[in-house]
Amino acid sequence: MKLSKLLERSEYTLIQGTEDTEITALVYDSRKVEEGSVFVCISGAAFDGHKFVGQVIEKGAKVVAVQRDVEVPNGVTVIRFDDTRKALAEMSAAYFGYPAEELTTIGITGTKGKTTITYMIQSVLEHAGQKTGLIGTIETVIGEERIPSVNTTPESYVIQESFRKMADAGCKNVVMEVSSQGLMLHRVSGFTFDYGIFTNLAEDHIGENEHKDMDDYIRCKSLLFQQCRQGIVNGDDDYVERIIKGHTCFLETFGMNPGNDVYAEHIERIQEPGYLGVSYDLKGKEEYNVHVDIPGDFTVYNSLAAISLCRHMGIQKKDVLDALNTIQVKGRLEIMKTPGEYTLMIDYAHNAMSLESLLTTIRKYDPKKIYCLFGCGGNRAKARRYEMGEVSSKLADLTVVTSDNPRNEEPMDIINDILVGVHKGPGEYVTIPDRKEAIRYCMEHAGKGDIVILAGKGHEDYQEIKGVKHHMDERDLIREIITESV
Numbered sequence: 001m002k003l004s005k006l007l008e009r010s011e012y013t014l015i016q017g018t019e020d021t022e023i024t025a026l027v028y029d030s031r032k033v034e035e036g037s038v039f040v041c042i043s044g045a046a047f048d049g050h051k052f053v054g055q056v057i058e059k060g061a062k063v064v065a066v067q068r069d070v071e072v073p074n075g076v077t078v079i080r081f082d083d084t085r086k087a088l089a090e091m092s093a094a095y096f097g098y099p100a101e102e103l104t105t106i107g108i109t110g111t112k113g114k115t116t117i118t119y120m121i122q123s124v125l126e127h128a129g130q131k132t133g134l135i136g137t138i139e140t141v142i143g144e145e146r147i148p149s150v151n152t153t154p155e156s157y158v159i160q161e162s163f164r165k166m167a168d169a170g171c172k173n174v175v176m177e178v179s180s181q182g183l184m185l186h187r188v189s190g191f192t193f194d195y196g197i198f199t200n201l202a203e204d205h206i207g208e209n210e211h212k213d214m215d216d217y218i219r220c221k222s223l224l225f226q227q228c229r230q231g232i233v234n235g236d237d238d239y240v241e242r243i244i245k246g247h248t249c250f251l252e253t254f255g256m257n258p259g260n261d262v263y264a265e266h267i268e269r270i271q272e273p274g275y276l277g278v279s280y281d282l283k284g285k286e287e288y289n290v291h292v293d294i295p296g297d298f299t300v301y302n303s304l305a306a307i308s309l310c311r312h313m314g315i316q317k318k319d320v321l322d323a324l325n326t327i328q329v330k331g332r333l334e335i336m337k338t339p340g341e342y343t344l345m346i347d348y349a350h351n352a353m354s355l356e357s358l359l360t361t362i363r364k365y366d367p368k369k370i371y372c373l374f375g376c377g378g379n380r381a382k383a384r385r386y387e388m389g390e391v392s393s394k395l396a397d398l399t400v401v402t403s404d405n406p407r408n409e410e411p412m413d414i415i416n417d418i419l420v421g422v423h424k425g426p427g428e429y430v431t432i433p434d435r436k437e438a439i440r441y442c443m444e445h446a447g448k449g450d451i452v453i454l455a456g457k458g459h460e461d462y463q464e465i466k467g468v469k470h471h472m473d474e475r476d477l478i479r480e481i482i483t484e485s486v
């Protein structure tokens with residue numbers, strides 16, 4: 001491929017060499033450079049790619065893409081960009097033959113609900129016979145292939161590579177989570193989303209290496225609506241006006257208020273032993289009764305987002321209803337079957353904000369008792385331990401404090417920090433450091449009408465202890481406990 005092909009949609013300055021250079025690969029990690037590569041220098045959090053220019057030329061790189069001056073011998077082509085991350089995205093799109101143009105692209109941003117809505121949409125579209133790729137916090141799904149994720153929104157090159165594989169595998173659509181970091185770092189530049197969805201916003205991801213403040217977090221999230229054709233936004237969210245500020249797309253709103261284009265009325269919480277769900281009347285641009293096999297008020301919002309999108313895509317009501325009726329998202333309010341008369345669920349709530357929203361939602365089901373089991377990660381901010389402890393003690397009847405990736409810390413030290421928060425609330429508690437034993441305790445003590453929440457692990461299938469990730473899937477633990485008890 002000629003370099004000129006890669007550059008056809010980018011703005012750049014040719015510093016030396018020629019766009020006629022034949023290239024073999026597009027690379028942004030010096031360790032992967034091969035003879036004939038284009039090396040894109042990224043100034044990152046830990047490394048500055050410009051420092052590797054000498055090394056990559058020795059390894060045979062023919063072109064370097066830079067955003068500042070570098071010393072380069074004659075014979076190597078140098079192209080300069082204002083922002084090499086944006087350039088990487090644009091060149092990746094060109095390198096893989098603009099695969100986004102062969103797919104309907106759906107991006108979902110917001111503080112909570114991204115993963116859940118992503119799977120809801122994929123499930124509805126697949127139900128309607130449309131093969132749909134997925135990229136998110138848990139994994140990238142391309143047909144039968146499932147690749148575990150490192151980031152919620154991967155690097156632009158990886159996204160374009162996945163899009164290409166999806167298009168070649170016959171996918172019609174791709175639905176993906178778009179993190180604010182992804183938007184900020186141009187991981188989703190180089191193409192226009194057909195649809196952008198905004199779920200909600202709360203203070204999160206602010207700090208070193210993420211966003212400097214809330215304004216920056218909001219600004220980054222709002223970028224999606226300057227990069228999609230049709231926006232579908234939660235009209236009830238306090239931040240929605242700031243999210244759509246400067247938008248360049250058409251807009252439609254969803255929510256619980258009748259002012260929204262699509263809204264929910266007559267919400268009913270459905271509860272039976274081992275089952276929690278929700279139903280409501282859909283109103284506005286489309287009207288029918290909806291039943292979702294996932295509990296909670298936020299399930300109403302999540303499903304409204306999915307329904308609004310599917311309405312735009314012309315999906316039949318039957319496919320929407322059938323998919324939502326049977327949906328389960330791994331580790332997101334995932335109900336586990338047990339012989340007991342209580343309800344047991346696995347959820348990913350791993351900070352005070354999501355735990356509070358989860359417990360408040362579950363309380364509305366009027367359980368006899370809520371058991372809330374969780375731990376906090378080692379070698380991470382201590383504030384989360386105090387805050388989660390306090391929230392659980394205030395909103396659950398019994399807090400079961402256990403371990404969750406203790407890493408290099410002693411599990412009991414972490415538990416003691418959590419207890420500082422627990423003591424601020426009125427709830428009862430027990431401490432059981434071994435997670436399996438803690439789960440067993442809940443399953444042996446919970447009775448009719450109780451709801452047991454295993455919080456924090458969600459889809460994760462490991463426990464990280466002293467640098468080693470030991471396999472540990474709560475679903476297996478539950479099955480083992482059931483077997484061991486007969």
Ligand SMILES: CC(=O)N[C@H]1[C@@H](OP(=O)(O)OP(=O)(O)OC[C@H]2O[C@@H](n3ccc(=O)[nH]c3=O)[C@H](O)[C@@H]2O)O[C@H](CO)[C@@H](O)[C@@H]1O[C@H](C)C(=O)N[C@@H](C)C(=O)N[C@H](CCC(=O)O)C(=O)O
Binds near residue numbers: 028031155182
């Ligand atoms: C702080 C941050 O965002 N870091 C991300 C970023 O790393 P970076 O580009 O800064 O990389 P770096 O390690 O400094 O290296 C700079 C450049 O030098 C290159 N390099 C490096 C070493 C070397 O020997 N040779 C070499 O060429 C690297 O390939 C890179 O191109 O780009 C990497 C590739 O895309 C990401 O994996 C990495 O995510 C880190 C691990 C991370 O987890 N970030 C979090 C904050 C994040 O992105 N989270 C969001 C979810 C949160 C939200 O909802 O907003 C997400 O989307 O996952």
Ligand SMILES: Nc1ncnc2c1ncn2[C@@H]1O[C@H](COP(=O)(O)OP(=O)(O)OP(=O)(O)O)[C@@H](O)[C@H]1O
Binds near residue numbers: 113137298348354
């Ligand atoms: N719309 C929502 N509003 C508030 N909380 C939600 C919503 N949807 C799900 N949750 C809660 O937040 C947790 C995370 O949900 P989900 O993974 O779908 O969100 P996310 O945006 O992908 O978040 P994260 O970036 O933390 O993975 C769920 O396990 C549930 O407890």
